[in-house]
Amino acid sequence: MDTIERLEQLGRVEPADPDVLNRTADALWALAAAESQGAGVHVSERSTMMTRSLRRTGLVGRSASAAVSRPRRYRRPGICIAAAAIVLLTGIFLSDTSLDRPPSAAAATLLQAAAAASSQPTLPLLGAGQYYYQANIEKQLCVWPLSSGTAVVNYLNLNTHENWVAGNGTGSVRLVADPGGRWLTSQDKAKWQAAGSPKNFCSLTTPLLPLGSDAAILALPTDPTVLGSLIAEGRVDDVGRILPAPGPCAQATTSPTQNDSACSIRGQFDVVNNLLTSPVAVNKLGAVFFHILSQLPGVELIGTRTDALGRSGTAVENPSSGDVLVLDPSTGNLLETQSLASAGNTLGVTSGTVIGSVTFGPVSVVHGLGTLPRVGQPLDQSKRDRRRNARGSDHRRSTAHRRP
Amino acid sequence: VDKADEHLAGSSGGDDPAAFVELFWRHGPAVHSYLTRRAGRQDADDLLSEVWLRAFKGRANRRSSDVLPWLYGIARNVLSAHWRQQARPTAHAELSGEFDPWPDADTRLDAAAQRDSIGRILEMLSQDEREVLLLVVWEQLTPAEVAAVLGLPQGTARSRLHRALTRLREEGTAHPPVLTCSYPKEA
Numbered sequence: 001m002d003t004i005e006r007l008e009q010l011g012r013v014e015p016a017d018p019d020v021l022n023r024t025a026d027a028l029w030a031l032a033a034a035e036s037q038g039a040g041v042h043v044s045e046r047s048t049m050m051t052r053s054l055r056r057t058g059l060v061g062r063s064a065s066a067a068v069s070r071p072r073r074y075r076r077p078g079i080c081i082a083a084a085a086i087v088l089l090t091g092i093f094l095s096d097t098s099l100d101r102p103p104s105a106a107a108a109t110l111l112q113a114a115a116a117a118s119s120q121p122t123l124p125l126l127g128a129g130q131y132y133y134q135a136n137i138e139k140q141l142c143v144w145p146l147s148s149g150t151a152v153v154n155y156l157n158l159n160t161h162e163n164w165v166a167g168n169g170t171g172s173v174r175l176v177a178d179p180g181g182r183w184l185t186s187q188d189k190a191k192w193q194a195a196g197s198p199k200n201f202c203s204l205t206t207p208l209l210p211l212g213s214d215a216a217i218l219a220l221p222t223d224p225t226v227l228g229s230l231i232a233e234g235r236v237d238d239v240g241r242i243l244p245a246p247g248p249c250a251q252a253t254t255s256p257t258q259n260d261s262a263c264s265i266r267g268q269f270d271v272v273n274n275l276l277t278s279p280v281a282v283n284k285l286g287a288v289f290f291h292i293l294s295q296l297p298g299v300e301l302i303g304t305r306t307d308a309l310g311r312s313g314t315a316v317e318n319p320s321s322g323d324v325l326v327l328d329p330s331t332g333n334l335l336e337t338q339s340l341a342s343a344g345n346t347l348g349v350t351s352g353t354v355i356g357s358v359t360f361g362p363v364s365v366v367h368g369l370g371t372l373p374r375v376g377q378p379l380d381q382s383k384r385d386r387r388r389n390a391r392g393s394d395h396r397r398s399t400a401h402r403r404p
Numbered sequence: 405v406d407k408a409d410e411h412l413a414g415s416s417g418g419d420d421p422a423a424f425v426e427l428f429w430r431h432g433p434a435v436h437s438y439l440t441r442r443a444g445r446q447d448a449d450d451l452l453s454e455v456w457l458r459a460f461k462g463r464a465n466r467r468s469s470d471v472l473p474w475l476y477g478i479a480r481n482v483l484s485a486h487w488r489q490q491a492r493p494t495a496h497a498e499l500s501g502e503f504d505p506w507p508d509a510d511t512r513l514d515a516a517a518q519r520d521s522i523g524r525i526l527e528m529l530s531q532d533e534r535e536v537l538l539l540v541v542w543e544q545l546t547p548a549e550v551a552a553v554l555g556l557p558q559g560t561a562r563s564r565l566h567r568a569l570t571r572l573r574e575e576g577t578a579h580p581p582v583l584t585c586s587y588p589k590e591a
Contacts, residue, residue: 003572004541007522011542016436017449021429024453028428031460032421209429 018213105301106316109329110294117332118287123280124365131164131171133366133373134279137308137359141184141339141347142202153191154184154347155202156355164208164369165279169215172369175206184355185348208370216240217281224291231271231292234263238274240281265296269318273325273337279363282334290332293325307336308359334360409471417464424460431472432456434543435479441542442483451486455479473552476543480553525575529568536561537568 123132142155158178165171181202183189192198217240221227230236234246246263263271272289275281281289293299298320305315305326313326313335322340327333339356341349349355364373409427416424435455439448459478466474526534539550551561 003522003525003575004569007526007537007541007572010522011441011538013437013440013445016433016440016452020436020449020452021432024432024456025425025428027453028425028456028460029422031457032416032424035421207426207429 104299106299107294109301109314109316109327110290110299112329113327113332114287114290114294115332116328116330117282117290120332123283123363126167126365130365130367131166131369131371132279133364133371134163134165135361136161136163136277137178137357137361139308139354139357141355153188155181155188155200156184157181157202159205161358163279164366164371165214169213169218169280171214172208173206174208174370177205187348214240214278214280216242217275217278218284220285222285222288224288224295227285227288228292228295231268232263234267236271236275238271240275240278264320265298266318266320268296269293269299269321269323273323276325276334276337277358282360283363286332286334290327305336305338308357309335309361311335336360410469413463413466413471416460417466421460424463427471428456431475434472435475438476438479438543439483441538443486447486451479451482455482458482470549470552473545473549476539476545476549476553477555525572528575529571533564533568533571536564537572540565 126132138157138159138161140157140159142157143152158181160176160178162174162176163171164173183192192200220236220240220242221230227236230242235243237243272293276286276289293316296318298318300317300319302315302317302324304312305324306312307326311328313328313333315324315326315338317324317340322342324338324340325334326336326338328335336357336359338354341347341351341353341355343351345351347355366373409430412423412427412430416422416427432452436448436452439451439455443451455475455478458481459475462478526537529537535554536547536550539545539553540547545553547562547565548558550556550565551558554561556564
């Protein structure tokens with residue numbers, strides 16, 4: 001090896017952390033959005049318009065939007081891609097942490113789902129160059145200021161969020177805008193038109209972008225008691241990293257009057273809900289997560305819901321945050337997550353209106369990033385699995401996947 | 405000139421500012437590596453946003469037709485400002501970052517032994533020669549691109565590169581790296 005080669009070798013560095021890249025992308029989105037709207041906003045002010053980091057897009061970084069323009073009350077499940085203000089949730093929390101009450105109807109449903117999920121087959125192992133592919137339908141409340149920032153409008157964005165995840169948790173994501181997005185209320189549309197109908201950054205299609213790794217999720221403990229304790233202590237963030245000390249969950253959701261630093265019930269539900277959006281999380285840890293949710297006080301059964309794919313499921317809600325899980329207790333499949341508008345919201349919609357949702361599509365195995373599954377080849381074989389269950393078939397050989 | 409880069413940069417300066425984000429995803433990792441090699445990983449993490457925000461603000465005034473050298477030029481300016489606030493590291497120090505870039509243990513042992521000797525050779529080069537050399541060897545830029553980064557005539561960049569490479573080869577031959585690590589003897 002000559003000197004040049006040795007010098008070359010010395011210049012090798014590890015790739016940048018996706019979070020670092022996401023932060024910068026986040027800032028650029030905000031600048032682009034502000035400029036597009038002709039807003040002469042200072043950079044530091046623009047940063048407050050950034051979308052909350054939902055790392056899975058690779059578009060927005062988690063750090064950037066600590067300051068937000070509106071109360072953190074209307075949680076949006078899944079991904080928001082608008083380069084505009086994001087609604088974060090307020091610090092409403094429940095301090096009730098007692099776990100010795102009899103199981104509620106919601107807890108019973110979740111435990112049933114956990115039991116069903118644990119009996120489902122795991123995802124097939126991937127070969128070289130293979131990825132899990134999942135397309136999720138997302139409705140998201142996109143909140144953005146118009147020009148000077150004095151008028152804020154709400155758009156219910158619709159897109160398909162395509163994930164490619166490798167066996168080690170790395171992968172890519174692509175967002176495909178759907179024309180079915182709409183203004184949340186007629187007032188929002190009127191405000192936008194009055195501002196000259198500026199370009200709507202809420203709906204956009206992206207190229208294939210790097211995905212924050214799900215490797216941390218794959219490494220989480222699988223004992224519900226252990227993982228539940230870590231989450232309750234605020235030591236698991238919403239991409240599955242175990243923190244050495246209580247992290248943002250505790251900081252964000254603990255009231256100043258609360259003495260302990262534990263993650264609030266709302267915060268715990270929030271973390272688990274975010275983790276469930278990972279294609280690999282539900283498959284590896286779905287039963288564990290459902291079990292953990294069943295232990296959270298205050299979670300309520302709210303009845304039957306039909307998801308965006310027309311599937312019927314049972315819905316449980318954390319009333320403190322308006323977060324809803326729609327699941328099929330008989331299979332353990334998570335069908336959809338929803339965010340509901342709260343009573344007294346300032347959005348101009350009635351309490352309970354769905355202001356965001358993620359509908360989980362089937363998972364397939366594909367060969368290569370950006371590759372789509374062949375038609376009719378998703379791993380959505382839950383019905384077949386149930387038939388096999390009834391016959392006592394060996395599921396371990398099945399390539400079926402318990403996600404819907 | 406990369407046509408896709410040129411298109412994205414042009415669009416971002418027109419009616420589609422968001423095209424700049426795609427430009428970021430194309431070159432952000434490379435710029436981060438550039439910063440890491442020179443300032444260490446922690447500072448690189450901090451400086452990356454500054455580079456790109458400056459680039460976004462200055463995209464309308466971009467004179468270079470090639471986007472990547474333009475970005476490296478901005479990164480270089482950001483680094484200079486960063487170093488002005490701190491003591492500028494020597495070439496030797498640039499090679500002894502806190503990060504661990506060598507995944508393979510054997511390679512790491514070998515490289516650790518070589519770091520000192522190559523650092524010494526780099527310090528023998530002028531700062532200008534060293535900068536040209538590292539842009540070529542580490543960032544894989546062509547001499548023409550290096551000239552664009554540094555704002556030099558292409559001929560000047562080529563001659564500096566030639567001098568640096570000649571010096572490097574001569575010194576490398578005259579003073580081959582000495583392996584300082586010892587391996588356990590076989591029983």
